[in-house]
Amino acid sequence: MGITGLLPYLANATKPCHVSEFRGGTVAVDSYCLLHKGANACAEQLARGEDSQMYVTYCLKYVKMFLSYNIHPIMVFDGRNLPAKAETEAKRRESRRKAKQRAAELLNLGKTEEARTYLKQCIDITPRMAHNLIIECRKMNVDCIVAPYESDAQLAFFNIKGVAECVITEDSDLLLFGCKKVLYKLDLSGAGRLVESEKICSAMKMRPDQFTFDKFRYMCILSGCDYANSLSGIGLKKAEKFLKLTAETDPEVFLDRIPRYLNMKHLVITEEYKRSVLIANATFLHQVVFDPYKKKLVHLTDPEVKGTNLSHLVNAGDKFDDEKAFEVALGNLDPYSFEKYDDWTPSELPEYSIWSGIYKKRISRKQEKQLQKQKFEQFMTKQTVKEESLIIEELDNEDSQITKELSIYTSRLEVSTEKKPDDDCIEVTNKNELSPILTKNPFLKNKKISKFPKTYTYGDTIVKSRFFCPESQKENKDSIQCVKEVEVGIEQSTSKQQTSINSAIPIHSNPELQPSGSSSEQLISRKRGSDQLIQIESKDASTDGPRVARDEEVIIVDSQENVKVPETKKRKFGPARRVGLTKVPTSQKTLHSFFGKMNKRE
Secondary structure, three states: OOOOOHHHHOHHHEEEEEHHHHOOOEEEEEHHHHHHHHHHHHHHHHHHOOOOOHHHHHHHHHHHHHHHOOOEEEEEEOOOOOHHHHHHHHHHHHHHHHHHHHHHHHHHOOOHHHHHHHHHHOOOOOHHHHHHHHHHHHHOOOEEEEOOOOHHHHHHHHHHOOOOOEEEOOOHHHHHHOOOEEEEOOOOOOEEEEEEHHHHHHHOOOOOOOOOHHHHHHHHHHHOOOOOOOOOOOOHHHHHHHHHHOOOOOHHHHHHHHHHHOOOOOOOOOHHHHHHHHHHHHHHHHOEEEEOOOOEEEEOOOHHHHOOOHHHOOOOOOOOOHHHHHHHHHOOEOOOOOOEOOOOOOOOOOOOOOOOOOOOOOOOHHHHHHHHHHHHHHHHOOOOOOOHHHHHHHHHHHHHHHHHHHHHHHOOOOOOOOOOOOOOOOOOOOOOOOOHHHHHOHHHOOOOOOOOOOOOOOOOOOOOOOOOOHHHHHHHHHHHHHHHHHHHHHHOOOHHHHHOOOOOOOOOOOHHHOOOOOOOEEEEEEOOOOOOOEEEEEOOOOOOOOOOOEOOEEEOOOOOOOOOOOOOOOEEOOOOEEEOOOOOOOOOOOHHHHHHHHHHHO
């Protein structure tokens, strides 16, 4: 039964699980798997035709275990065989007949242990055995349903519809019907292995954007299933490799590419094999099941929605009378012969029962936490909605504010064009007139030509020079004569006096006061409020432009003592700058006397 090697292949999609994770919820159970396990304990009695209830007792242990964890189980039983499994069922009957014959021979020889192995192989679970379990489950208010055909599709129906959170079985091909969660290898302690369909892509080593559940189904069909045989040399790995190489989704197209893609030229894809694959795919998708809420037979998925060809539904089961299907589902009729052996009607059942008229789904603790989380997120994301008129008004105000701010960058400087009475030569440029520079060179429009704004002057403003007024010209004539006398004294200075100069700063004066051809000048600088003299030396004075010393009183002294310096006023050249001739204080020592004292010390 199932797909060979599928569960080991899905190891990456499998995790350990305990049924307590579904506490408070509903699970769908493949009852025939439990019946087969329970029948192994009484295989000898059943082989002899004796009546034994050990298999019922074994199954009820699992039912009680589910109820102990507050889990509502739905026991699902097999119905009739599908036409696609007619050949498979014939082989199974022949195998059971041979096993029973071999077991009888070993028992006659007294080999009980060896015979027991064959007795287990010849067990056949009948509808009567299933009905015995159904009777006991009804006493415990446990739902039981007999599928019109195979239980796999009926189990998938409850899981897909959200009635059951998980399916418990041992049949590996149940995943191909579209089940979301399947629990395998469940023991009486409640432990098992859970396979989740959303993790199958990791087992196939495919990206989520490349994976589709149809690819997984076709991979299993190509490797061999109950409804279609596999090709020679094609297993799960080869089928996976092929489906990764092709991007085609139509099986009628990609099946012809298998020999070329897998480099297996000996394979021959016949039309018969193509049809068998399409029929198997349709059987997994559209098998007939019983809907206990509508109380009629339906397809697992609608063929019209999937766009399936109706000719491929030959093995999906036929729809028979809905009333008979309802009685079969309740367990009152034999699914094969429709023989009536019970008359049970659902009444006074809890609301979570599938047979109650007002079905209410049970929610597990895990689902309840998820719902609470969703409600909390919805509550946190709630927002108040303003009236449309207020929103439009706010948007208009915002637009007007932005327009007002942007107008600063487009407006030009407004300058008054009115002329004052005395202004005959200055004309103010009109604010709308463009600059000729910007007109000739458009690339300079975005460039700032000057970092200072334009200065506009008017005719009534009288500008008077501070440096060329008549009063200062008389004083400057006296200072020029004094500078010439100082220059003569400097040329007569000895070399010994020149080498004793300790510091030097340039003398700054008007170029008209600097005589041409002078090589050096000796000056004495004194800070305000200090009587200390510092001898200074200046380099070539033939530099361009006037040079001035800031915040210093510059006194020009002749090297000879008999030179008289006229008393003059200070000259101010701009803010914080002074230059010119000043009156020599009485306490001021001349340069000649200063050097004379130094010579005496030596």
